[in-house]
Amino acid sequence: MTRALKVSIVGAGLGGLAAAIALRQRGFEAKIFEQSGEITEIGAGVQLGPNAMKVLMALGLEQEAMKTAFEPERHVVRNFKTGRVVAATQMKGVYRSQFGAPYFGFHRADLQATLLQAVPQADVVVNAKCTGVRNAGNVAVASFADGTEVESDVIVGADGIHSSVRESLYGPESPRFTGVICWRGVVPTNIMPKGMVSPDMGAWFGPHSTLVTYYVRGGELINWAALYDAHDWREESWKTEGKPEEVMQTYADWHPAVNELISKTGRLYKWALFDREPLAQWSSGRISLLGDSAHPMLPYLAQGACMAVEDGYVLADELARPGVDAVQALKNYEALRLPRTARVQLASRARTRVNQATSPIARFGRDLAYSIRKIINPAKHTYGVEWIYGHDVTAAGAR
Numbered sequence: 001m002t003r004a005l006k007v008s009i010v011g012a013g014l015g016g017l018a019a020a021i022a023l024r025q026r027g028f029e030a031k032i033f034e035q036s037g038e039i040t041e042i043g044a045g046v047q048l049g050p051n052a053m054k055v056l057m058a059l060g061l062e063q064e065a066m067k068t069a070f071e072p073e074r075h076v077v078r079n080f081k082t083g084r085v086v087a088a089t090q091m092k093g094v095y096r097s098q099f100g101a102p103y104f105g106f107h108r109a110d111l112q113a114t115l116l117q118a119v120p121q122a123d124v125v126v127n128a129k130c131t132g133v134r135n136a137g138n139v140a141v142a143s144f145a146d147g148t149e150v151e152s153d154v155i156v157g158a159d160g161i162h163s164s165v166r167e168s169l170y171g172p173e174s175p176r177f178t179g180v181i182c183w184r185g186v187v188p189t190n191i192m193p194k195g196m197v198s199p200d201m202g203a204w205f206g207p208h209s210t211l212v213t214y215y216v217r218g219g220e221l222i223n224w225a226a227l228y229d230a231h232d233w234r235e236e237s238w239k240t241e242g243k244p245e246e247v248m249q250t251y252a253d254w255h256p257a258v259n260e261l262i263s264k265t266g267r268l269y270k271w272a273l274f275d276r277e278p279l280a281q282w283s284s285g286r287i288s289l290l291g292d293s294a295h296p297m298l299p300y301l302a303q304g305a306c307m308a309v310e311d312g313y314v315l316a317d318e319l320a321r322p323g324v325d326a327v328q329a330l331k332n333y334e335a336l337r338l339p340r341t342a343r344v345q346l347a348s349r350a351r352t353r354v355n356q357a358t359s360p361i362a363r364f365g366r367d368l369a370y371s372i373r374k375i376i377n378p379a380k381h382t383y384g385v386e387w388i389y390g391h392d393v394t395a396a397g398a399r
Helices: 014-025 050-058 062-066 095-099 108-116 164-170 244-250 256-263 304-319 326-355 360-376
Strands: 006-010 029-033 045-048 074-079 085-090 104-107 130-136 139-144 149-152 154-157 176-188 201-206 209-216 221-229 269-275 287-289
Touching: 006 014, 006 139, 006 149, 014 029, 014 108, 014 304, 029 149, 045 050, 045 108, 045 209, 045 221, 045 304, 050 062, 050 095, 050 304, 062 104, 062 108, 085 360, 104 108, 104 209, 104 221, 130 164, 130 287, 139 154, 154 164, 164 287, 176 326, 201 360, 221 244, 221 256, 244 256, 287 326, 304 326
Parallel strands: 006 029, 006 154, 074 201, 154 287
Antiparallel strands: 045 104, 074 085, 130 139, 139 149, 176 221, 176 269, 201 209, 209 221
């Protein structure tokens, strides 16, 4: 009887967890090594487009995930000052038939808990800080800060933009500061004036800024994220608390709904946004990358988690392909995923300047073009992202 392939995953984020579930469902041994002492998330939202929801459906997790999800009515672009709807795309009641799956907003902790439930507790090792990886003949070896080493048939680096696995493969390389910072917070829906924040995936466009709102936890909470051009602050930490008065001052001339939402936020967080250029390759021997360790995304298309979840599914499928050894499987995985993720990565970056245009003339031209397009084809997404949402990595022959 052939021994089950042993896969070690460095990092217990959404992509790493999705990979572990997909691998286990295909009969592999999959163990996750997480540097934190416990697997927790700060109060923040995450969105899964139809392309990622198709993966959750294939993993048998859709019904469990939907218990804490919220399906937005529309994707709505609004003017930062007047609140005028520049363009809107219907989502609820449409996307399942159009793309094969709906679009949902989640509290990140809820989604992570759903995925964790599908992984045996014994297969998640915490306080395991990976310091490096290497190929060693017929195995791959991961070294940890406590001096231990783990041998596996395959190692997957799912350890984020500052990935130690990536650094081991390709050397040190500092991520690029984008010149954009992000404030994030969540607000209980019941303390906001009724109807002030619509149950949409809302994107408010203003000079130097995009502010996004969407409901999570079944509609109990409103998640918001404010992206702002600010070149003088570069701390990258999800746990750095921001000052409400700083955000209020920054958005003082924005619509009253924005100010009300910020003022009602009990605790908010601030961090700088970094990214990297797309890699030319992800894999070396029995070691490969997944999610932000391979292709860190800016949040403008809400595809960072989605691409990581897609990665995890394709990785498992390629390792399970009959007659293909692990080294070749990782090469195939890379060849399938790299072009798509690079395209999404660059498209997300390009939206920064579109959304946050500073010139009144540029903003007028952008908004007019959106309005005209909506008249010509009302069903088409404002951003033209059908190529992202319609993709299905779970379909036979489609990656």
